[in-house]
Amino acid sequence: xxxxxxxxxxxxxxxxxxxxSGVLLGPGDDAAVIAAPEGRFVVTTDMLVQDRHFRxxxxxxxxxxxxxxxxxxxxxxAMGAVPSAFVVGLGCPADTPVEFVRAxxxxxxxxxxxxxxSIAGGDMVRSPLIIISVTAFGDPRRAPIKLSGARxxxxxxxxxxxxxxxxxxxxxxxGSAELTAEFAEMVAAHRVPQPPYEAVLELPxxxxxxxxxxxxDGLLADLGHIAESSGxxxxxxxAALSDPALEAVGKALGVSPLDWILAGGEDHxxxxxxxxxxxxxxxxxxxxxxxxxxxxxxxxxxxxxxxGWESFA
Amino acid sequence: xxxxxxxxxxxxxxxxxxxxSGVLLGPGDDAAVIAAPEGRFVVTTDMLVQDRHFRxxxxxxxxxxxxxxxxxxxxxxAMGAVPSAFVVGLGCPADTPVEFVRAxxxxxxxxxxxxxxSIAGGDMVRSPLIIISVTAFGDPRRAPIKLSGARxxxxxxxxxxxxxxxxxxxxxxxGSAELTAEFAEMVAAHRVPQPPYEAVLELPxxxxxxxxxxxxDGLLADLGHIAESSGxxxxxxxAALSDPALEAVGKALGVSPLDWILAGGEDHxxxxxxxxxxxxxxxxxxxxxxxxxxxxxxxxxxxxxxxGWESFA
Numbered sequence: 001x002x003x004x005x006x007x008x009x010x011x012x013x014x015x016x017x018x019x020x021s022g023v024l025l026g027p028g029d030d031a032a033v034i035a036a037p038e039g040r041f042v043v044t045t046d047m048l049v050q051d052r053h054f055r056x057x058x059x060x061x062x063x064x065x066x067x068x069x070x071x072x073x074x075x076x077x078a079m080g081a082v083p084s085a086f087v088v089g090l091g092c093p094a095d096t097p098v099e100f101v102r103a104x105x106x107x108x109x110x111x112x113x114x115x116x117x118s119i120a121g122g123d124m125v126r127s128p129l130i131i132i133s134v135t136a137f138g139d140p141r142r143a144p145i146k147l148s149g150a151r152x153x154x155x156x157x158x159x160x161x162x163x164x165x166x167x168x169x170x171x172x173x174x175g176s177a178e179l180t181a182e183f184a185e186m187v188a189a190h191r192v193p194q195p196p197y198e199a200v201l202e203l204p205x206x207x208x209x210x211x212x213x214x215x216x217d218g219l220l221a222d223l224g225h226i227a228e229s230s231g232x233x234x235x236x237x238x239a240a241l242s243d244p245a246l247e248a249v250g251k252a253l254g255v256s257p258l259d260w261i262l263a264g265g266e267d268h269x270x271x272x273x274x275x276x277x278x279x280x281x282x283x284x285x286x287x288x289x290x291x292x293x294x295x296x297x298x299x300x301x302x303x304x305x306x307x308g309w310e311s312f313a
Numbered sequence: 314x315x316x317x318x319x320x321x322x323x324x325x326x327x328x329x330x331x332x333x334s335g336v337l338l339g340p341g342d343d344a345a346v347i348a349a350p351e352g353r354f355v356v357t358t359d360m361l362v363q364d365r366h367f368r369x370x371x372x373x374x375x376x377x378x379x380x381x382x383x384x385x386x387x388x389x390x391a392m393g394a395v396p397s398a399f400v401v402g403l404g405c406p407a408d409t410p411v412e413f414v415r416a417x418x419x420x421x422x423x424x425x426x427x428x429x430x431s432i433a434g435g436d437m438v439r440s441p442l443i444i445i446s447v448t449a450f451g452d453p454r455r456a457p458i459k460l461s462g463a464r465x466x467x468x469x470x471x472x473x474x475x476x477x478x479x480x481x482x483x484x485x486x487x488g489s490a491e492l493t494a495e496f497a498e499m500v501a502a503h504r505v506p507q508p509p510y511e512a513v514l515e516l517p518x519x520x521x522x523x524x525x526x527x528x529x530d531g532l533l534a535d536l537g538h539i540a541e542s543s544g545x546x547x548x549x550x551x552a553a554l555s556d557p558a559l560e561a562v563g564k565a566l567g568v569s570p571l572d573w574i575l576a577g578g579e580d581h582x583x584x585x586x587x588x589x590x591x592x593x594x595x596x597x598x599x600x601x602x603x604x605x606x607x608x609x610x611x612x613x614x615x616x617x618x619x620x621g622w623e624s625f626a
Contacts, residue, residue, distance in 0.1 A: 024353055025457060025459070028460075028542070029392065029457075029459050029460050029461075029542075030357060030388045030389075030391040030392050030460070030525075030526055030527060031355040031356055031357035031388050031389055031391070031392045031394070031449075031451070031457075032355065032356050032357070033353055033354070033355050033356075033392070033453065033457055034353060034354055034355075034356055035352065035353050036349030036351075036352055036353055036354050037352060038349075039348065039349055039350060039352060040337055040346055040347060040348050040349055041346070041347055041349050041354060042344040042345065042346050042347075043344055043345050043346075043347055043398075043400055043433070043434070043448075043450070044343060044344035044345070044400075044434070045400045045401075045402050045434065045435060045436050045446070045448060046402065046436050047402035047403070047404050047436050047438045047440075047444065047446055048438075049404055049438055049439070049440045049441075049444075052438065052439055052440065053438070075343045075344050076343075076344055078343040078344070079342065079343050079344045079346070081344070085356075087356055087357075087358045087448060088358075089358050089359065089360035089402075089446045089448075090360070091360050091362055091444065120356065121356070121357070121358070122358060123358050123359050123360050125360045125361075125362055125365065125366070126362070126365055127360075127362045127365065127444070128362075128441075128442065129441065131360065131362075131404065131440070131444050131446075133358070133360055133402045133444075133446035135356075135358060135400060135402075135448040136344075137356070138344070140346065144338060144342075144344075144346050146338070146342050147341075147342050147343070148342075212343075213343055214343060229341070229342075
């Protein structure tokens, strides 16, 4: 990268890209300009640190780029907003191959496209290890869906698989090429989460979502935020959460897959509470209920053990 | 920091802060919500890496925080936009003292306040060294002032001191406590740049600014971006750039201060081109002229030597 220099690199990662129409001014000036047709925008940011949030021997640069964008897009969608643009700060050692950076950018653009948006700008700096900082924007087409609106009597539901990323991480950690091949789908889910954006973005206006989040830290931890913000209790039904695809992995590794489902995190599925009015919308599965009280229980019982990812634990 | 955990830390850095009215939803949910009354917003992002962009033995955490916000606010203002909010990603070793983080946040909030905005959210992660990623937003109250609008015949002018940050860095690099005390003002300018936001934000509507940037990489480099984007040449007048305050520092270190003025960067002064219609607005000093052609010259001559900061040079 040292040979190309910062401006050469910026040209390289932007070559051949097409901005979506919400990006009114893209890279190349002091700042980008993004449309905010609703007169407001949602924003979220995440920092990913090499060997803490990703490993270059476990994931390709495309996969790392996709995951970095996916986890931020999921936060935007978890507000009920439509992704409009991303900006990316990238720190890399000077001897990072240019091909690595191009592939990372390819992965970012691919996932940005899946979310309906593009990458409007960024910053590239020298750093002793790879650091990726993504900031994502969205248009709130409805009132933002916050953590604080759940009420006793609501239904708790999820969209998208849970525990697959945790299962894939356990397979990778086991270090067996055989297991990695046998459970390739699970490993892929860890390398590139696929948040089911459409499950939220295509919710009919008539559906009353009272609280919404993406499952980034672990289901117990993330529903814990909803319970605490809303001043309610949540009880999960373990039978509704069980997943045959995970049972086989759990058996091979001698681990109960329920830990991955409840505390694995990084799946970037969505978890929501709905006013109880009969059928759930497409893509959503009922997994529990909102009660008066506080805390999150499973089958009526408080669970011991890890609740989810904690940055400084 | 390990003892407090991520959520304890988030509570700590947000305790006692008051969001400005443009922050419609602050920290605590999946994403923040920011007002964009013009139906669009400007956005810029910078990543700062410990020992590359700042040193904890040269600057206090307050100073590092102020500088991180100032350089991003300057980019927003350099589009002719009014800062509305910031989000901050912070990576730190687990043994970073909590007081360091609180002081860093204090510095960030102080400079955000000087720019008229607040810090709407962020992310905190563990990292082997300190990484600060700031993303800044602004309301473009007029059409964005781009790099590409300079025309032959325009006046080149600057607002704010140039070369003081470079002079201060040279003093710090000399490692003499005596010189650091003697030139304390210059050292302070390096530790905390003070972009003269008001020189841009209070420009009368009648003034025709054709191109605008902040001086982050160095005057020659930043005006080079204007010259290239606009397809023009810029000639600087070295006499208009001379600064008595820098002469004394230059003499003490045996260096020509013109290098700091032309290539020092990090002052976050503003450089602009104005349609030539007589007097310049308050706070602006004429330092050159736009001509037909290409490139940036000083007193009619191409300058050899460093043009400014290059991230991967």
